Amino acid sequence: MKTLFENITVITMDDNIGVVNNGFVSTDGKLINYVGTSRPSGNFDRVIDGENKVLMPGLINAHTHTAMTLLRGYADDMNLQDWLYNKIFPFEDKMTPEDVRRGSGIAIDEMLSGGTTCFSDMYFFQAETGRAAVKKGIRAVLSDCVNFDGYDRKVKLMEEMAEEFKGCDLISFTFSPHAIYTCSFELLEKCAEYAKRHNMPIHTHLAETRTEFSDCEIEHNMTPTEYMESAGLFENPTIAAHCVAMTDNDLEILKKYNVSVAHNPISNLKLASGVAPVPKMLDMGINVAIGTDGASSNNSLDMFEEIKAAALIHKGTSLDPTAVPAETALKMATVNGAKALGFDNLGIIKSGYLADLIVVDFDVPHLKPMHNPVSSIVYSAKCTDVEYTMVNGKIVYER
Template structure:
């Protein structure tokens, strides 16, 4: 007889609805990879659950009625849909902290690029696992990534159980014949096949344009736009991250980076643009008309002194805004909770309005908006029928006590250590500091080995 569906019951837990409203004493029943019911815990059971033994009895009774295979005692806990990290370069965990304290160009050309030139697929696999572990432990259930050596990253995604939209960044080489002649084309084709072979739907192939300042003629833009339409791909791109890049484009091409890529037809395909610090009103018109989503990366923007994106203004234009960390080399964490907190503080300061980007809005940016921007319509909300991507905060953490409004506690008081469980597609991947699919001791040892090996080669020893 084939095994029955696998069930997991969160019992007596508080949960945040997509509106930001928090319901208490809820039962969330997960069957295989989906939430199949959300209901109020029976009031008699809730009363009985005032003692541990009574709670165990109630849980056992519920287990029989639901045939649940696993029950999680949710008292004192809050469930949220997991976070979506919409901009990362995950293997760059291997460069976390490398070459700090140098000016931007020196750091890139004398540290980052020579280090990256030595990376192998195997290195990227270990670096990705390290980044994925950090993301799972800080509540991220899905990420969008732009890098190279994508087979190593895809392998880490498959093995770890996290979700990801992976892409290979396209920069045009000086004598390039076109997109189909590029390494990015090869990398993207690999990802398309890998995503097709992955029946779970967790792995999605995206295309990626690195940025305007590493891009040649308009015809290359048309080629990748045509390719995306043919293959039904989304696009990731760095856009107007720094003032220099934005202004230089206007001098060189006579228009902003957004207007340039729009003229190539790139935004006729769903696009996630990272940063957008220097977007102008005309650029926002294009974003609104073409449905481009913005991945706001506040920590990276502050750390690299790129500036502060006018996110509240962008939201007010009806543009979808999500959150991203950027790579660990320019952050130096992959912690979306930190991004959400900083995003809110920055907008309060920029707008002079202490109500800007409140907790309900942050929930939307961090969860549902990210899922929609990745093309995952059945993710990013705790509702019946949605994918079971669920993270649990311990409301009894001293950092969050006493609790008046649980979402305020999450976004303004908690840190990622208060996340005690991360579930992706109905599978618990992280619980109470332990990973169920990642050998974190081995991963850290490999990261140290890779660091030592690269440093030896870079320093010619």
């Protein structure tokens, strides 16, 4: 399949190229094969006219629990511990593979129609999520989450999934110990060793709340970050979700091991967990991506909302309007997300990169005029403005 986007404003997210006005981008198979200002030669299966439209990399949701769409609106206005132990875990205990298939399907429809082309999931019955992802054509990074005493069972499930999705372009894996409060130290160590043996990244929750932080200090005389470091988790490439309760030394540890952070500003606000020190992380050169977390603590999987929240919240807490500028927020949801998930050819519109692209319709009142397309995307666009979503060179959603 060859597709041409013509006469379109292109936000490349490539530092060298930036924004291309009246641009042309073509794809061949799963890759982008041309970005420029003149029409590339050749025939195309489909040509999309770019008048009043913006083409940009698909959004990457670096931390979610897709099947939690089933719990959207089920338990609101609670703190993390009450929400998790009194409402979420008891509900999840009753969920079946069929439930996860349906919940993931709803999430994937929501994500594709809102411009998300890749997500990193952490849940259970993940083979169902993988099947839904392949069926609907979204890129997914899956992990059947390990907690309490589930290690052997989860290893078996991960191995079955690796077999089932072998050779599938859209599916890759991480290994996920849920958090320090649901995994023993020995279990964290086992997870670290397994990930190392199988060359898999780690995806985990880290330092989400003050409670997690102070409980860890009382029980182990360490911060959650120090505790995870001592279990050897960070010796693997790691995506750490939240990282709200962090000391300066904790940030140094993340930097030392090149841990990527998945920042989930809306979930952290809704559960009253706090605000992650993202400007400090960025100043230190830590890779910060963006996630929505599950739809039960957000309550949507809208990455446009999340990007805007990430750009605004740190201005509010620091009283510095330059904290997390628009372009940085957009990088977090594209380039940085790709890096966090281990891709070296995703998140930028560039020849040779994977064709995960979205077209945003600017012919709507709230996007007029367009002084700066990056500003418009971050501060004014809505997920419903997405007109086309392409994953792996295939248009999988069009409005």
